[in-house]
Amino acid sequence: MEIILKREALSNTLQNINSVVDKSTTKPILSNFVIRTIDGNDSNVEFSSTDYELSLVELLPAEIKEQGSICVNAKKVFDIVRELQADDVHIRSTEQLWIHITCGTSETRLPSVEVGLYPQTVLEELPQSMTITVDDLRRCIDMTLFAAITNESRRNLMGVCLSSAGDQKTRWLSTDGHRLAQTVKSVDSLNFDADKEVIVPRKALTEVRRVAELFGENVNITFDDRVMQFSGGAIIFKTRLIEGKFPNCDPIIPKDNTLEIIVDRESFISSLRIVSSISTEKLRPVKLIISPGTLKLESEKADYGEVVDEIEIEYEGEPFQIGFNSRYLLDVLSVLESKNVKLECKNSMSPTIIKSPDDESFLSVIMPLRVEW
Amino acid sequence: MEIILKREALSNTLQNINSVVDKSTTKPILSNFVIRTIDGNDSNVEFSSTDYELSLVELLPAEIKEQGSICVNAKKVFDIVRELQADDVHIRSTEQLWIHITCGTSETRLPSVEVGLYPQTVLEELPQSMTITVDDLRRCIDMTLFAAITNESRRNLMGVCLSSAGDQKTRWLSTDGHRLAQTVKSVDSLNFDADKEVIVPRKALTEVRRVAELFGENVNITFDDRVMQFSGGAIIFKTRLIEGKFPNCDPIIPKDNTLEIIVDRESFISSLRIVSSISTEKLRPVKLIISPGTLKLESEKADYGEVVDEIEIEYEGEPFQIGFNSRYLLDVLSVLESKNVKLECKNSMSPTIIKSPDDESFLSVIMPLRVEW
Known part of the structure; x- marks a missing residue:
């Protein structure tokens, strides 16, 4: 095989290929990837890699001097190509399974593997x-x-x-x-x-x-x-x-959560981050104390200190309190894009729905924590 | 003590304080830092931290409500202040050694340590x-x-x-x-x-x-x-x-290195990076093959492949070759700022000087490697 590729496109593709490549060393063959020319396609070559579970096949424009295919270590090629400077990268294989990569004044020689040993990705017609x-x-x-x-x-x-x-x-x-x-x-x-x-x-x-x-x-x-x-x-x-x-x-998505709380999303994120900043636990539990117009947030009362904060909310029901892992709240608040978010609760023990007030297409349900402080 | 500080300045200072604080847990007292008001200075407070070897003392503008000093965990305060949003941060200590940090609607309560237990940094008149x-x-x-x-x-x-x-x-x-x-x-x-x-x-x-x-x-x-x-x-x-x-x-700085090689610094860096990219060793040995007008760089010839590159140089002596750890060359080339660099050698075995051609104030000496490929 002998092909000429544009360095920048090659470098980007190798990055994608490398993400798929199996990083564990238990199956050494999977540290490689394949480049092959395609019958009847004179202007593209196919890059492919697989970890048995996930495969990537990417076409890249190339000048094809000689048809063929190679199988070579993905990380080595990526590390080298990343340092190259000239525009064109020339890749050529020899019968002794050496791969020559030439770019500008530099020339690299790498060993390669029989293409037949690498698991082939077969694309399918699927129903x-x-x-x-x-x-x-x-x-x-x-x-x-x-x-x-x-x-x-x-x-x-x-x-x-x-x-x-x-x-x-x-x-x-x-x-x-x-x-x-x-x-x-x-x-x-x-x-x-x-x-x-x-x-x-x-x-x-x-x-x-x-x-x-x-x-x-x-x-x-x-x-x-x-x-x-x-x-x-x-x-x-x-x-x-x-x-x-x-x-x-x-069955887990509650249908009868009647308490509705509207919170400004960014204020809520900021308060959760402040209140959870002191916690030493990974999921950073917080208590929400909800009353008409006001949400008070409290960290655990621990030997190493405690934090409280307060934000305005729209809420008109009875006061109640409920605990959550703040990590879970922050995860969903950060993927929402609306100005406000709506929490739908029933009581301190029931799963809570979090969604945008004006978008029914998304919802998240979070199980509350029993908070004993 | 009771003071009011600007959040952004406080946050920056805490970052500096935290860099000095001892991260190991062998001496728990050193995970703290000290804030103190200064007699006769109504507009600044002093932040200080030490790991016994290195101490930092930084003055920060503050509104001082009540004189005093506190000693408190540096990482906790840093983690909390980083999340705060309002402009003013109010810090107050109680007689029971609690520290209250108030900012906007949030209030934090942290335990503190007797200031007297923390090693004091004494600034000195030095000769x-x-x-x-x-x-x-x-x-x-x-x-x-x-x-x-x-x-x-x-x-x-x-x-x-x-x-x-x-x-x-x-x-x-x-x-x-x-x-x-x-x-x-x-x-x-x-x-x-x-x-x-x-x-x-x-x-x-x-x-x-x-x-x-x-x-x-x-x-x-x-x-x-x-x-x-x-x-x-x-x-x-x-x-x-x-x-x-x-x-x-x-005695290590050679005085009789008569072979002079002038190389474009950026080309040299780029070639060294290409040629060393394949190496699996930490210091990435390379061989320089020097002849009039040309520098050829070669990686080790290893089972996993090899790379060569070539750049133009100014050199008029006899051809010779010399090996180096490319990491050492790259370290010095990256701190120099001149367009060209000068290598002064004697032979394949002698320490080599690297410097700017037109600046005698800096030099680096690198011991060559015996290259056997």
Whole structure:
């Protein structure tokens, strides 16, 4: 193989490729990636990498001198290309499996691996599909991924559950057992069986979100029960879906929360940050003391000190108090964009809904904490 | 004590205070700092912190309601003040040693410590002195600190050796045994015994450098054999000096290096970065192959690959080759500011001088590596 690529585009692509590459050293073959020329395409080459769960295939404009393919260490190539200065990067393979990378006056020689040893990413025609704008996809991921679980304790919660909400709408849902986040979004050309749901893993959504602007304007999503493909622009992500059943969250979303509190979102964030700043616990518990017109926030009364703050709210019911992990509140407040937010409670012990006052498409539910101070 | 401070100034000062505070937990008292009002000064309070080696004393404008002093945990106060929003921060102590910090609607209550338990920083009249501009001080630190040792293996090399170079000049010198850096700088009002030298610890110079702009235009440095004080603007650093003798580096600085190589500094940096990018060793050895007009750079020939590059140089002697740790070369090239740099060598085995072609005040010496590839 012999190709010439633009350095800057190459460097960006290698960064994406490297994000997918498996960083653990248990499967050394997965530290590599593949470049190949494509039959019948004289102006692009295909870059691909996979960690078995998630694969990325990206097309890059190239001048093709000789067809072929190579498989080479992703981090080495990335580290070298990042330092190069000239505009054109010349990549050539030899029969002895050496890769020569020439740029300006510099020449690099790297060993490579038989392409056949690297797991190939096969793109598929998949039965279910939808088209979503890049902006909507980004919002759907931001509005839900924060509530998905990050550790391996419950694999079925390590992603976002996607299902049809009828009428060309999709429902995106995540939970870690202490809180949930749900957003409903209209999409184009939805072809999604009403009774089906799939769980999209965190890593896939994180990577898709990170490079979202590369998809162009729209992302075409296709899937079956096993895999999902995101394609648009010059890139395609393919991910395995998480096997298992997502818990039925509908019973957890309270229907009879009659106490409504309207809070200025930025004041609420700022007060939560002040009051939680003293805590030594990771999730930083706070107590909210709610009375007509006023929300008082209190940190735990601990040996190392305590903080209180107060903000104005719109509320007309009976005074009551309720505890939360401030981290959970801050997570949802920071993905909302409205001036005000609405908290819907029933009492000190009931799950609380947090949403925009004027947008029914998103809601988050947070379980309260028993506060004993 | 009861004082009112401006939040932004307070926050900046707390950041400086926190840099000095001992982060280890072996001496819990040192996690605190002190605020005290000053007899006869109605418009400033004094902040101070120390880790026994290095102390910082900073004056801050304040409205003083009641004289007094407090000693309180530095990180807690910093974490809280960072989140505050209103302009004025009110700090008040009670007889039960509680500190109340009020800002806008928020109120914080923190436990404090008897001020008498905290080691007091006593500023001294010291016999030796000089005045240096902030810019010059910054340059002197940048030009030498990189070559000082970072680990504890040789305590006397963990700083920069300062001595008089006669004629109102100071000599700043550092070495880690593999390289040295030396700069000679004119100062004002130098009062420094010709046969004396002091070793200023790395931490003091790092902190002084970090907040240099707070000194104003000039820094007044006073010292004896034990301690040094840097004062200017509203801040004073006091540091213990490193006990021990700094090695005599004069014999290491070669006098008969007759081979002169002039290299464009930025091209040299870029080539070194490319060629060393493949190395897996921390110090990234490279080989320089020097011939008239051309410098060829080569990485080690390793199983994982190799890189070569080439740049134009001014050189008219016999061809020869010499190895270096590229990290050492890059360190000195990045503190120089001239377009070109000059390398002065004798042969493949001799210490090499690196400096600006037109500035005799600075030089660095790097020991070559035996390269066997």
